[in-house]
Amino acid sequence: MTDMTAAHNNKDLVLRGFAEFAAGNIEVLRTLLREDFIEHSPDNPSGRDAFVEFIATASVARAELDLKRIVADDEYVVVHYHMHTPEDERGTAVVDIWRLVDGQIVEHWDVVQCVPDPSRIPNGMF
Template sequence: MTDTHITDTAAANRRLVTEAMARFAAGDHTVLADVLAEDFIEHSPDNPSGREAFIAHITNAPVARAHLEIARVIADHRYVVVHYRMDTGDRTGGDAVADIWRLDDGRITEHWDVVQPVPDPERTPNGMF
């Protein structure tokens, strides 16, 4: 695999994930059927694997009505990591989230995440983002 191929794939994967997140955050939940593989694997607690089961679950979860503010995106030829603030209106400051997406052949095939409440600013003098 050439460096150019890896770079092109990373750029395509980054674009797919960020565009899908933007559509989802704007209320277009149909985007999930377009980007998730049928045998999608989920690693987050209490979230089901499988495209249809995951879509049914996540479209009723707090993230489906949240404001997402992306701070950074890191991509290579198989993985895209998105670090962002998720504000569901449930708590001041929202949550800091890092999603890790694995992609194969232009589809999201696997997902992990790390979520934590954003603490008061005096506890994080260098910021969360």
Template sequence: MTNDNTALRNKELAMRGFAEFTAGNIDALRTLLHDNFLEHSPGNPSGKDAFLEFIAQAPVAGATLELARVIADDEYVVMHYRMILPGETEPDQAVVDIWRMVDGKIVEHWDVMQPVPEPVQIPHGMF
């Protein structure tokens, strides 16, 4: 059962954090991440401090992120966006982040990424 107030609050928090992060303020995540943050993506560390240190050095920190949509349901917020790495000759990445939030803090994260195919391969678009 969806709690619209919780979903809306979590969506707003996630969108504000995304906007700050894309503007270069990685430290804005410090207020959003729970101390016992759990990361489910391979190679990414769990724990607030370890994750922040990791993400500050990751390619996403210097990328252009173009948000396409945000979906929120209860404690989950899903963000779908294009990641454009600076100076890369590789294709852009389509990214879906799934955040689980409790009491205004991100407690878990999953993501799925794939290269954006050539337009001829996806006539209806990726985003």
């Protein structure tokens, strides 16, 4: 498999998983994440089962997720999206970085930023 093919396949896998998760299917993570999944975000657990149970109670599981862009490079897929709830209309800008091996996610990093008042971002957040 060439690097471009791996990147394309990984991007498709994450895109399909993101769409299912955004539609409310949290269990899709059990098929996407490898059992020994490594999490790099503060206070989030590593390990597939512990991570899925944690995410099921996290705000992201109840939020609307509006995908803005997805970028893939070999084993890494980067997803940039707007996460918001009715209680938090401005919401949060999120960038997830996923590393995949053999069709499963093995590692995750993220960057999370509250969306400020529009007057502070004249060029837009997304």
